[in-house]
Amino acid sequence: MLFLCTLSVGAQDYFPKNDGVKTTNTNYTAFTNARIQVTPNQVIENGTLLIQNGKVVATGTSVSIPQNTVVIDLKGKYIYPSFIDMYSEFGVEKPKRPMGGGRSAQYDATREGFYWNDHVMPEKNAMDAFSFDSKKAKELIDAGFGVVNTHISDGILRGTGVLVALNTQADNNYRILNQQSSQFLSFSKSVTSTQSYPTSLMGAMALLRQMYHDAKWYEAGNSNTKDLSLEALNKNKQLPQIFDAGDKFNGLRAAKIGNEFGINYIIKGSGNEYQAIQDIAATKATYIIPLDFPDAYDVTDPYQANKVSLGDMRHWNQAPANASVLAQNGVNFALTTANLRKASDFNANLLKAISYGLNKTKALEALTTIPAQLLGKSNEIGTLKNGALANFLITSGDVFENSTTLYENWVQGNKHIVNDMNVKDIRGEYTLRIAGNQYSLSIKGSAGKPVAELMKDSTKIASKFSYSNDWVQLFYTPEGDGKTEFVRLTAPVTDTDNLNGTGTLTNGNSVQWSAVKTAPFNERKKSEKTTEIVSTIPVTFPNKAFGFSEKPQQQTLLFKNATVWTNEAEGIMKNTDVLIRNGKIAQIGQNLNVSGATVIDATGKHLTNGIIDEHSHIATAAVNESGHNSSAEVTIEDVVNPDDINIYRNLSGGVTTIQILHGSANPIGGRSAIIKLKWGENADGLIISNTPKFIKFALGENVKQSNWSGGRFPQSRMGVEQVFVDYFQRGKEYGETWKKYKALSSKEKARTPMPRYDLELETLWEILNEDRFISCHSYVQSEINMLMKVAEKFDFKVNTFTHILEGYKVADKMATHGVGGSTFADWWAYKYEVIDAIPHNAAIMHDAGVTVAINSDDAEMSRRLNQEAAKTVKYGGVSEEEAWKFVTLNPAKLLHLDDRLGSIKPGKDADLVLWSDHPLSIYAIAEKTLIEGVVYYDYTTMQQMQKSNDKERNMLINSMIEAKNKGMKTQAPKIKEQELLHCDSL
Incomplete structure (x- = not known):
C-alpha cells in the first residue's frame, strides 16, 4: 500500500504511456504522533507530517488529514x-590522465575557441558526465543524505555542478534539481591536459x-x-562559487583572490x-568542512614514534574539534562526506x-538549512516546511545520539528503508533450556x-546467532564433547520476552527449547558518556613545536652596558645603553634610566641589529613557476608559509628579515616577498608593508634547462638574452x-x-x-655584462x-x-658555471665600490650568516x-630599506640581536x-619550550x-620530510 501511495515517477507526465491505462495517484501519506524537526x-512535538506528490503539504499538531x-x-x-x-563527486567519474606517460610538457592550449589555458574549463557541465550510481546512492542514503551537489573534480576552473536527489525509484528527469547548481574551482590542474602552466600554487x-x-x-x-x-565564466558568475582549497592556508589564499574580485x-x-x-x-567566508579525522599513529615502537612530528600528533x-571551533568563532559552514574513505x-x-x-543545532544546520541556502534552494530542501520536497529521516530518537537507529530515509516522497522500524526488539538477558x-x-x-553470547556457567560456548524476518537461528557446539557437531535451534519471534522453538541435537534428534527473558537490555546511551566535552591540547602559534601559547607582545626594553654595533658613524660603542619603545630604537647612550622599561643586563655581550638575508627560499610553499619562460605575473607573497620551522631556526641565528626570491627556472621569474620573521604571525603579518617591489631574474644553466629535460625556449645563453629583449x-x-x-577623453574612450x-x-x-x-641569479661574467647592457638599452x-x-x-x-x-x-665548483668562483669575490667587489651582501639561498646556512x-x-x-655590514646594512641598502633597517639608530625599527x-x-x-620590540626568540625560553614539547609528546x-x-x-x-627549497627546486 505504501508503494501505491507514493508518487510514480518513472517518467515525466507528458511522456506517452504505452503499457496500460494511465492513472494519476492523488493519495496522501500522513506520519502521525512524531517529534518533527x-x-x-523549530520542533513540533507529537505532530503530523502530511506529504503528497513528493512534497510536504503540511506539518503541525492539528493537520487535517484527507480521506x-x-x-x-x-x-x-x-x-x-x-x-x-x-561538495560531492557522486555519479561523475573522475577524469583520468591520458595514456602514454612520459610525454614532454606542452606550452600552449590544445582547444580551439576556448581560453588560452587548458586548465580553465568553465564551459564544462557535470550534467553531461553524470550517471546515477545506485550503489553509492544507497551508501549516502544510509548515512542520512537525500541530496548531493556533484561536480567534475578536475582542473582549476571545473565548470558547473549538478544538484541531485538520491531517489533510487526515479529517473534523472525527476531527481535532477538543478542542472547548473554552482561553479567549482581549485588550485589543481586538470589531469587531462599536459599543458605545463601553471606548475605551482x-x-x-x-x-x-x-x-x-x-x-x-x-x-x-x-x-x-x-x-x-x-563566455561560460561570465554566464556562471551568478552561481554559487565553490572553491576546493584543501588546506587552511589555501583557504585564506582563495578568500584573498575572492576579495580582490x-x-x-x-x-x-x-x-x-x-x-x-x-x-x-x-575573511567572513563560508566553508564546507569534511569530517575526516586522522587515525592515531602506532607509536608502540619508540623508534617508529620518532618519525611522527609533534604537529601531526597534535592534529590527531x-x-x-575543528567544526566546534569554527562554530564558536562565527564561521558559517556546511558539512560534507568528502575525503572519507566511505x-x-x-x-x-x-x-x-x-x-x-x-553544538547539535549547528550540526543540523550544517547538514540542512545552510547548504540549502548556499545553493539557493531554501524553499525546496533542508526543511520540512510546506512546499518543500518530502526529503526526511525517520529515527528512533535524537539523530545525533549513538544509540539512535535510522529507520527510513524518504527522498522526494519515496521510501528508502535503512533499518526495519517494525522489527521486534528481542535484546536482553535470557535463560535457555534444552534437553535438560x-x-x-x-x-x-x-x-x-x-x-548473542551463549554461556554455560562461567564458560563461553562457541556459537553463531542470526535474526531476520522475525526468526532466530542459533548454532552452537555443546561443551566438553570434543566433537564438531552442532546443536541447531530455530524459533519464530512472536513474543519479545520469550523464545520457543524446535531444535536438532548433535545426534539428529528433534527437541523443543525455550528461552525466557530474565532482564531487559540495558542500553548505555552515548549521551551518558558525552555530557562532558572531550578536551584537546591548546593550539599554539604556530601549532607545532616551539609555537607560542600566546603571541609575544611589544615591550619597552632597556639594554644596559652592551657593546653596540651601530653600523653608523659612531661605529662600535662600548658599555652603551639602548632603549626600545613602541617597536623603535628610541635612545642610545650611557647611564640611561627609564621608568617602566624592562631592564636587560647586557654587560659583556654584543648588541647588533638583526641579520638580513637578501636571497632566501624559506617560509614559502613554492619557489618556481616554470611553466613559461617568463612568470612575472606570479608573486611569492601569495605562497608565504608562516608555519615553516626554518623561521624559528633563523631567529636562533639572529636573522630578522629575508627576501624570499622566486627560483631560477626561467629567465624572468616571479615577484619577491620581503618578510620579517615574526614567528607565530600569519602570512600577512610577516610581509613588510610598503616595501619596494622586487622581481627575480635568472641567467645561466638553469634557465636554459641544462639540468633537466625541457624543450621550452630558450635552450642557450644567447636565447636568454633574446627573451629579455623581446619581453x-x-x-x-x-x-x-x-x-x-x-x-x-571620455568620449574617445567610449569608442575605443x-x-x-x-x-x-x-x-x-x-x-x-x-x-x-x-x-x-647570475654566475658567468659574459651574462652579467649582457644583462647590464640590455638594461641600459631600455634605460x-x-x-x-x-x-x-x-x-x-x-x-x-x-x-x-x-x-x-x-x-x-x-661556495665554488659545485657546478661547471661556478668553476672560476673564489672566496675573495666579496672583498674584491667591495673594494671596487660595489655594495656587497652575503646571502644564503639555503635554509641551513641562513642561520649561520654571521659566520659566513x-x-x-x-x-x-x-x-x-x-664584514658585519655585509649581512645587515648592505642587504638593507640593496632592498632599499636602509632608512628603516640595517643599523642601530634612533627612529629605526627595533630589530635587534x-x-x-x-x-x-x-x-x-643569539640570546x-x-x-620591532617583540622578543620572538629567547635562548633560555627555547630550552624550556624544548622540555615542554618533550613532555607533551610523551603524553x-x-x-x-x-x-x-x-x-x-x-x-x-x-x-614527513620538509623539502628545503633552493633556486632550482621544481
Whole structure:
C-alpha cells in the first residue's frame, strides 16, 4: 500500500504511456504522533507530517488529514529533514590522465575557441558526465543524505555542478534539481591536459587573477575573437562559487583572490582550519568542512614514534574539534562526506565532532538549512516546511545520539528503508533450556542486527546467532564433547520476552527449547558518556613545536652596558645603553634610566641589529613557476608559509628579515616577498608593508634547462638574452598603449577598445619605469655584462646580481652601472658555471665600490650568516665592521630599506640581536632576537619550550597507545620530510 501511495515517477507526465491505462495517484501519506524537526530551530512535538506528490503539504499538531490518506503512526519516533552534501563527486567519474606517460610538457592550449589555458574549463557541465550510481546512492542514503551537489573534480576552473536527489525509484528527469547548481574551482590542474602552466600554487593564483581580468575585459566587448570559456565564466558568475582549497592556508589564499574580485567563494576546507581560526573568521567566508579525522599513529615502537612530528600528533588530538571551533568563532559552514574513505564513516565522525563540542543545532544546520541556502534552494530542501520536497529521516530518537537507529530515509516522497522500524526488539538477558541443559543467553547490539553470547556457567560456548524476518537461528557446539557437531535451534519471534522453538541435537534428534527473558537490555546511551566535552591540547602559534601559547607582545626594553654595533658613524660603542619603545630604537647612550622599561643586563655581550638575508627560499610553499619562460605575473607573497620551522631556526641565528626570491627556472621569474620573521604571525603579518617591489631574474644553466629535460625556449645563453629583449619590448609597447588610452577623453574612450590588462606585462612596465627592481641569479661574467647592457638599452638599472660568483671579474663595470652584488662567502665548483668562483669575490667587489651582501639561498646556512660574514675577514682582509655590514646594512641598502633597517639608530625599527659573544665568532649565541620590540626568540625560553614539547609528546604517545589498546584504528608512523627549497627546486 505504501508503494501505491507514493508518487510514480518513472517518467515525466507528458511522456506517452504505452503499457496500460494511465492513472494519476492523488493519495496522501500522513506520519502521525512524531517529534518533527521542521528546521534546526523549530520542533513540533507529537505532530503530523502530511506529504503528497513528493512534497510536504503540511506539518503541525492539528493537520487535517484527507480521506485518501495512508496514515503511519510514528509514536515515539523522530522525523528530521534529510541531509544535503554540497561538495560531492557522486555519479561523475573522475577524469583520468591520458595514456602514454612520459610525454614532454606542452606550452600552449590544445582547444580551439576556448581560453588560452587548458586548465580553465568553465564551459564544462557535470550534467553531461553524470550517471546515477545506485550503489553509492544507497551508501549516502544510509548515512542520512537525500541530496548531493556533484561536480567534475578536475582542473582549476571545473565548470558547473549538478544538484541531485538520491531517489533510487526515479529517473534523472525527476531527481535532477538543478542542472547548473554552482561553479567549482581549485588550485589543481586538470589531469587531462599536459599543458605545463601553471606548475605551482602561485602560478594557479596568477592564472585565476588573469582569468578574471580577461573575463571582465571580454564582457565589455573589447575582444575581436570569440572565447567560449570566458563566455561560460561570465554566464556562471551568478552561481554559487565553490572553491576546493584543501588546506587552511589555501583557504585564506582563495578568500584573498575572492576579495580582490568581489567574489564570495564557498571554500571547501580540509579539517585543519582551527589552526588559523582568527584569520579564517576574519575573511567572513563560508566553508564546507569534511569530517575526516586522522587515525592515531602506532607509536608502540619508540623508534617508529620518532618519525611522527609533534604537529601531526597534535592534529590527531585536535582535529575532531575543528567544526566546534569554527562554530564558536562565527564561521558559517556546511558539512560534507568528502575525503572519507566511505560514506558510512560520516555518522561516527559526526558524533565524534559533537563529543568534541559541536553544538547539535549547528550540526543540523550544517547538514540542512545552510547548504540549502548556499545553493539557493531554501524553499525546496533542508526543511520540512510546506512546499518543500518530502526529503526526511525517520529515527528512533535524537539523530545525533549513538544509540539512535535510522529507520527510513524518504527522498522526494519515496521510501528508502535503512533499518526495519517494525522489527521486534528481542535484546536482553535470557535463560535457555534444552534437553535438560540450561544456558545463559545474552542478546545485545542493535535491535535490527543483534548479536548473542551463549554461556554455560562461567564458560563461553562457541556459537553463531542470526535474526531476520522475525526468526532466530542459533548454532552452537555443546561443551566438553570434543566433537564438531552442532546443536541447531530455530524459533519464530512472536513474543519479545520469550523464545520457543524446535531444535536438532548433535545426534539428529528433534527437541523443543525455550528461552525466557530474565532482564531487559540495558542500553548505555552515548549521551551518558558525552555530557562532558572531550578536551584537546591548546593550539599554539604556530601549532607545532616551539609555537607560542600566546603571541609575544611589544615591550619597552632597556639594554644596559652592551657593546653596540651601530653600523653608523659612531661605529662600535662600548658599555652603551639602548632603549626600545613602541617597536623603535628610541635612545642610545650611557647611564640611561627609564621608568617602566624592562631592564636587560647586557654587560659583556654584543648588541647588533638583526641579520638580513637578501636571497632566501624559506617560509614559502613554492619557489618556481616554470611553466613559461617568463612568470612575472606570479608573486611569492601569495605562497608565504608562516608555519615553516626554518623561521624559528633563523631567529636562533639572529636573522630578522629575508627576501624570499622566486627560483631560477626561467629567465624572468616571479615577484619577491620581503618578510620579517615574526614567528607565530600569519602570512600577512610577516610581509613588510610598503616595501619596494622586487622581481627575480635568472641567467645561466638553469634557465636554459641544462639540468633537466625541457624543450621550452630558450635552450642557450644567447636565447636568454633574446627573451629579455623581446619581453622588455613587449612591456614597453604595452605601457605606451595604456598611456595613450588613459590620455583619451571620455568620449574617445567610449569608442575605443580598452587594452587588455596583463599581469605579466604590467610587471615588466614597472621595471622599465623603475617602480620594480631586479635581483638576478647570475654566475658567468659574459651574462652579467649582457644583462647590464640590455638594461641600459631600455634605460634602467639592474638592482642586484645575486650569487654572482664571477663578480670579481666585472666589479668595475658593476660599480659603473650601479648594481649591487649579493654573493656566497665561499661556495665554488659545485657546478661547471661556478668553476672560476673564489672566496675573495666579496672583498674584491667591495673594494671596487660595489655594495656587497652575503646571502644564503639555503635554509641551513641562513642561520649561520654571521659566520659566513666572518669568512670575508679571512678572505680579502675586510674589516670586522664592514664584514658585519655585509649581512645587515648592505642587504638593507640593496632592498632599499636602509632608512628603516640595517643599523642601530634612533627612529629605526627595533630589530635587534643580543649576542653572548662577538657576533662574528663561531661561539656566539643569539640570546635574544627582537623584531620591532617583540622578543620572538629567547635562548633560555627555547630550552624550556624544548622540555615542554618533550613532555607533551610523551603524553600524546601514551594517548595514542591507549587508543590502540581500545581497538581504535591506527596508522603507521611516517617521516614527513620538509623539502628545503633552493633556486632550482621544481
